[in-house]
Amino acid sequence: xxxxxxxxxxxxxxxxxxxxxxxxxxxxxxxxxxxxxxxxxxxxxxxxxxxxxxxxxxxxxxxxxxxxxxxxxxxxxxxxxxxxxxxxxxxxxxxxxxxxxxxxxxxxxxxxxxxxxxxxxxxxxxxxxxxxxxxxxxxxxxxxxxxxxxxxxxxxxxxxxxxxxxxxxxxxxxxxxxxxxxxxxxxxxxxxxxxxxxxxxxxxxxxxxxxxxxxxxxxxxxxxxxxxxxxxxxxxxxxxxxxxxxxxxxxxxxxxxxxxxxxxxxxxxxxxxxxxxxxxxxxxx
Numbered sequence: 001x002x003x004x005x006x007x008x009x010x011x012x013x014x015x016x017x018x019x020x021x022x023x024x025x026x027x028x029x030x031x032x033x034x035x036x037x038x039x040x041x042x043x044x045x046x047x048x049x050x051x052x053x054x055x056x057x058x059x060x061x062x063x064x065x066x067x068x069x070x071x072x073x074x075x076x077x078x079x080x081x082x083x084x085x086x087x088x089x090x091x092x093x094x095x096x097x098x099x100x101x102x103x104x105x106x107x108x109x110x111x112x113x114x115x116x117x118x119x120x121x122x123x124x125x126x127x128x129x130x131x132x133x134x135x136x137x138x139x140x141x142x143x144x145x146x147x148x149x150x151x152x153x154x155x156x157x158x159x160x161x162x163x164x165x166x167x168x169x170x171x172x173x174x175x176x177x178x179x180x181x182x183x184x185x186x187x188x189x190x191x192x193x194x195x196x197x198x199x200x201x202x203x204x205x206x207x208x209x210x211x212x213x214x215x216x217x218x219x220x221x222x223x224x225x226x227x228x229x230x231x232x233x234x235x236x237x238x239x240x241x242x243x244x245x246x247x248x249x250x251x252x253x254x255x256x257x258x259x260x261x262x263x264x265x266x267x268x269x270x271x272x273x274x275x276x277x278x279x280x281x282x283x284x285x
Contacts, residue, residue, distance in 0.1 A: 002131055002132070002133050002256075003101040003102075003103070003131055003132045003133070004101065004102045004133050004135075004252050004254050005102075005103045005104075005105060005132040005134045006103070006104045006105065006134075006135055006248060007120070007123075007134060007135070007136045007137065007165070007167070008020060008105060008106050008107055008139065009107050009114055009120075009138050009139065010109060010138055010174075011109050011111060011157065012109030013109065014109065014139040014141050014174055015139055015141065016106055016107065016139055017043070017046060017047065017048075017106055018174070018235065019137070019139060019172075019174060019233065020036050020048060020104050020106050021046075022235045022241060023104060023245070024036065024048045024104075026238070026241050026245065027102075033102060034102045034104060035050075035051040035101065035102070035104070036051065036104045036106055037050060037052045037054075037095070037105050037106065038053045038054055039081075039084070039105055039107045039108065039123075040109075041055055041058055041060045041063075041081070041108070042060040042073070042077055042080075043055065043106075050106075051095075051103075054080070054084055057083070057087060058083050060073065060076045060077050063076040063079050063080055064076045074110060077110055078112070078113075078117065081113060081117070082117075082119060085118075085122045088122075088123075088126050095130070101132075102254070105123075107120070111157060114161040114164050114165065115160045115161075115164060120164070120165060121164060121166075124166075133253065133254075134168075134252070135168050135169065135251045135252045136161060136162070136165055136167050136169035136170070137169070137170050137248065138158045138161050138162075138170070138172065139172050139173075139174045139233075140154040140171070140172070140173055140174070140230070141173075141175055142173040142174060142176050142178075142179055142183075142232070143183075145230075146179075146187055146190075149215075151190050151193070152215065152219070155228045156218070158171045158228050159227055159228055162228075168251045168252070170231065170244070170251065171228055171231070172232075172233045172244065173187070173191070173231070173233060174233045176233060176237075177236045177237070191229070191231070191232060192229060195219035195220070231243070231244055
């Protein structure tokens with residue numbers, strides 16, 4: 001029997017721990033089993049129980065207090081994650097060998113872990129060796145994404161994680177419940193963006209011709225190949241949470257021994273958004 005894993009990623013403050021806590025509550029409402037593993041050695045507290053905590057292996061505070069190392073917060077975290085990568089046997093023992101496991105890995109927010117450092121890729125490869133089907137879940141704060149150039153920055157961060165890890169990835173805009181009605185309406189265009197229109201709307205704000213040309217090339221690449229799409233995540237919207245989970249389950253083929261189901265589409269007559277279109281093009285096996 002396969003095992004299942006979500007690698008919950010995203011910048012600091014994007015809502016990774018809140019996402020995990022919300023998913024635990026949703027799994028409970030569905031009478032499904034799920035566990036969370038904390039992989040942030042700098043975490044302070046959780047709103048959910050964890051089956052394994054990397055701080056039992058190593059903590060950032062201990063590394064920073066070591067006079068022989070003299071690391072700051074970022075250097076200390078990188079050291080902790082590299083130490084973790086050399087001690088995967090600790091994780092294997094913590095996970096056990098229960099079939100049909102469904103694990104959420106709550107990861108640190110330092111973006112370098114998903115760009116030029118090999119730690120997270122090593123983790124993914126190790127999980128796959130342990131017969132886990134792995135899906136990346138990349139979170140960005142919707143409050144950060146309401147401006148075009150900030151949106152492009154968020155897209156590039158998500159894309160860098162996709163390229164680095166080479167696993168199916170669902171990209172999510174979190175904290176939708178914190179947006180004002182006006183901001184919610186504004187952000188709809190970023191869920192399934194027209195990158196060409198976005199560039200035209202902001203062409204007057206770019207003074208440098210070289211920067212404008214580079215930005216246009218990035219937008220064309222993203223738009224032509226449908227590389228990144230986002231799904232909205234409102235922790236108060238049970239139906240929306242279920243749609244996100246359905247897409248993730250479909251990606252890793254959770255319960256494939258049962259009848260395989262396509263992700264649910266909302267009723268267009270009810271005025272709800274059809275999120276299925278956001279899924280197209282962003283998941284490749």
